[in-house]
Amino acid sequence: MSEETVTGTKPASSSTLTTAQRARIERNQAKAKKLREAKLVSHPYKNAKNNGNEELPVAGQDNAVIKVQGSKFIDTGGGFLLEQPVIAGNNAPTGASSEAAVIEDAIAIPVVYEECLDCGDQYADSYLFNNFGHSVCDKCRDNEERHSLITRTEAKAEYLLKDCDFDKREPVLRYISRKNPHNVRWGEMKLYLHLQVVQRAMEVWGSEEELARQHELREDKRVLGKTRKYNKEMKQLRMEVRSSIYTKKTKGVHVHEFGPETYNEADDTYTHACLTCPYTETFEKM
Structure with missing residues (x-):
């Protein structure tokens, strides 16, 4: 390689070169020589001996087989090795035949x-x-x-199902978990396949008519409960507003029926007793 190639510029006359320029040229020439030698370096396994005292093949060959500690590997040339099955005999496959042997030896799933x-x-x-x-x-x-999805809460409200209908009744309904979109701090939602939830509801109630009837019964109970609560609250409000004229009805309360009075001269009092119970009352007359 000429000095023009190494330095990239036309070399000057030796008489005009300074000491620093000559040193730089020598360094460039040494660097170019090392680059040429690096391109000619053989595979690191060349002329190396393994434990079996056999010469290892050069990686430049196609699909070279390398034997390491009794196991044979195929050098792919890409920086990694493929394990080759050991085949009895001296005619071990190499190259394309070795790849075919690996494929044939693979487990069929x-x-x-x-x-x-x-x-x-x-x-x-x-x-x-x-x-x-x-x-x-x-x-x-x-x-x-x-094939839409439905949450567990919606399924229980719409089809009147219980937790045991999801988790205990066979087959157990499968679901996927997703983060709650309303608040990430809440628990994960359980999403079920709507089609399977409908089938489970039919197993529990038997028919759509029965499911509709159960909805009506629960609606009637809900309305009745709201009515009773409303009446109770209104009664309590009337008692608080009109407490002066409100008279509470009593049932089964005993009313005393007193007999004739008896005068006590010692303490100047009168006493009378109830005719139906042992109660007695002592009082004074003004």
Whole structure:
């Protein structure tokens, strides 16, 4: 490499160069020489010996096989090694054949396909099936109507269900948890699939007519309770406002019926007794 290539400028005459310029040229030449030597450096495993005293192949070869402590690895050239299964015999696969051996030795995981209840197609993964066990594919999922979600509180109020209907009755209804949008400090909401909640309500009440009748009964009880509370509050208000003329009705209170009076000369008093009970009363006359 010429001085022009190394320094990037046309070299000046040696007679015109200063001592500092000559030193800089020498440093650039040494740097360029080191760069050329670095490009010619072989793979670090070249000429190295492993525990079995076998020469390791150079990584520049395609899919080189490296043996480390009795285990064989495939050098991908990307900075990591792939473990190669040990095959008996001297004809160990290398290159593309070694990759095929690794693929053939892989464990086959069976994939279970489910059939969509709406379109009839088979699928291996679905949001509704993974979270709620409802066999519907993602293409047929309708978040707005048929596959909408409902909170536990709304489901209990609308379909008159109890906690045991969600957690104890088989099969237990599955749900997903979400943060409460009204206040993050409150507990997480439990969201159920609306379709499954309706089915559970039909199991509990038997029919939609019975569910409607139960709603009417509970509404009547609620109205009756409000009426009784209103009447009680109004009665209490009347007692407070008109306490001077309000007379409380009493039932079953004994009224004394006194007999003839008896005069006591010693203390100048009179005494009479009740005819129906042992009560006696002593008094004075003015």
